Amino acid sequence: MRWEEVSALVDDRVTDGWFSVHRRAFTDAAIFDLEMRHIFEGGWVFLGMASQVPNPHDYLTTTVGRVPIVVMRDGEGKLDAFVNACTHKGALICHKRTGSGRLHVCRYHSWSFDSAGQSVGVKGLRDGAYSDAFMQTDRNLSRLPAFADYRGFLFGSLVPTCPIEEHLGEARHLLDVAADQGEDGLELVPGEVVFTYDGNWKMQLENCADAYHFTSTHPSYLQLIEKRRREEKKNVVKSVWGENSAWSEMTEGITGGTYGFDQGHVLNWQVIPLSDTVPLAERAELLAERYGAARRDWMVNMRNMTIFPNLQVAENASSQLRIIRPLSAGKTEMRTFCIAPKGESDGARRMRIRNYEDFFNPTGMATPDDTVCYADCQDGHANALQPWILGYARGMESVQDGPDQFADVLGMKPDRSQPCGSQLCDETLFHSYYRAWLSRLKVGMERSA
Ligand code: FES
Ligand SMILES: [Fe+2]
Known part of the structure; x- marks a missing residue:
């Protein structure tokens, strides 16, 4: 396959208000082979x-x-x-x-x-x-x-490549925010879950950062949260979601946002108020003393982070580390763990695990909703009559270059930022994935030419 054919699969013309990815990027076995050789076996x-x-x-x-x-x-x-x-x-x-x-x-x-x-x-x-x-x-x-x-996160490459700090770039600040929660970093809670889904690995890459799907894909979870709230029953799982912002003076209608980084890493985030339903609450004062209240609040916020191409740390209803392993163009293996600060109390750990079981895993209330949608899309990618995917357009008119005021709290300089209210549900952060996807394929194809 020639580079011209590969690069033609991403139509990146944001100055014209247009960005799209060709469905073939999700279905073609030759593309999958290139991804294995040049992305997964060709870098960090x-x-x-x-x-x-x-x-x-x-x-x-x-x-x-x-x-x-x-x-x-x-x-x-x-x-x-x-x-x-x-x-x-x-x-x-x-x-x-x-x-x-x-x-x-x-x-x-x-x-x-x-x-x-x-x-x-x-x-x-x-x-x-x-x-x-x-x-x-x-x-x-x-x-x-x-x-x-890097802070307990282990990376490797099958080819000589840049230093890890260069690969992580400014997204390393996000790994720091995760690692700083524990006195001595992070650990995986014993037990892991491995499952496969019938879809391309990039479906998972996108979905972790996809705020747009949440209310439509997970209604049963949302209804249950509402029911629990109404009934205020004891001994049920207490959700972390709430309505007030601990950053109210900074936010002014902004309830979250997204970041994209040059190397293909992304974050979507949402304000979560500090309350006793958050496992980190027990360390809140200590963390504020050590890092300042604003940085501490970043630790409490929902943060769905992807480190391209195969690591995701989702800190939302609970905290999950995911490793994406592509098996073929249409099949992917996920290996998932509950990740937690080392040394948290038994009570906080219990709360974290109960929320984890509630939301994640093939037996939880969210994961199966997502994976059936990936399989649906994989079937739909056969649509040669509409080869270009229209899922990269929300937020095109409001995305900004460089950091916003929330990234400044971390001293972090993302490539692009999208501070926004709850309804925007940015899709432009996916552009970072496909720019890195192309650039790693290009480097690899040139190297092996
Ligand atoms: S000793 Fe023969 S394959 Fe390992
Ligand atoms: Fe989901």
Whole structure:
């Protein structure tokens, strides 16, 4: 596929009031192949949390594109990432999601590796009549050329690339806001949920930042919140949503907004008042003392963040970390966890988990609503009579370049901002995704040309 064909799938003419993405970007197997090679296997992707591998010799397994990966902590406690494939013939070395082991013995021919990825044994080496050339060859696990730990968020790349700070850019402030909530950063609550949906991975990328769908896709959730509020029953899940703004003097009709960043990261956010239904309430004063009230209020606000291309941290009804794993143009795997500040009280943790179960997971009230809509869209993307998607237009006339007054609180300089009321439901933040999508494809295609 030629670059001209790929770049023609995004019609980016915002100065003419127009932005659209061609449906083929969601359905074409050749595009999917390019995405795997040049986006997922051609630059930084999220791997997991350092808190999943707290002790020497701990490991976690994941994938980067189509490549199996193991992140290991060696005996000295140093983290590193490797291709999870035996150098003999390629069998997986670690099979569990997370585990611990000083020594990993391949189950095929018993070659063994330590927790630093070093080859420490070849079965029957002395009797193997191996050549000098073989004896001198590197048999260690393949180390990823780029690996980084940013505030406990682990990233890796299968190709040499820019420093992680450059990839995260100004969106790193959003990871800081999340990480600063805990005395000692964040952790994943034990337990994970893995599910698939019948749709392209970019449906999930968009939906996390899609305020427009909320009232129409999730009426049963909203009705239940209303019912609980009316009945004021004890022992039911208390929703975090409320009507008053803790930032009333700054907001003047603004109830939230969006940001987009050059590297394809985005945020949509909404004011959430500080009340005792928010798990962070117990630390509110302490956080205000440490960071100032305005920055503390950012921690309380709803924040749906995407770090392109595969990490989402959604802090809304509760707090969820998601890893997006594309399986094909029309199938995606989601791996989701409840994420929480380390050291919060049992009461706050309980509140967080109850809200989590209420809203998220295939058994919760929101996730299934979303995934059936993704599948619907995937079917509808077959519509060659209307090839251009019209979902990138809301907010076109009010988006502004650079930061707004709320980003200033964090000292953050997004590429574009959209402070707005609850009815706008900006769609222009998706433009950042597709600009980064094109730019990563371009770099990769040029590199492999
Ligand atoms: S594939 Fe691992 S020892 Fe043969
Ligand atoms: Fe949703």
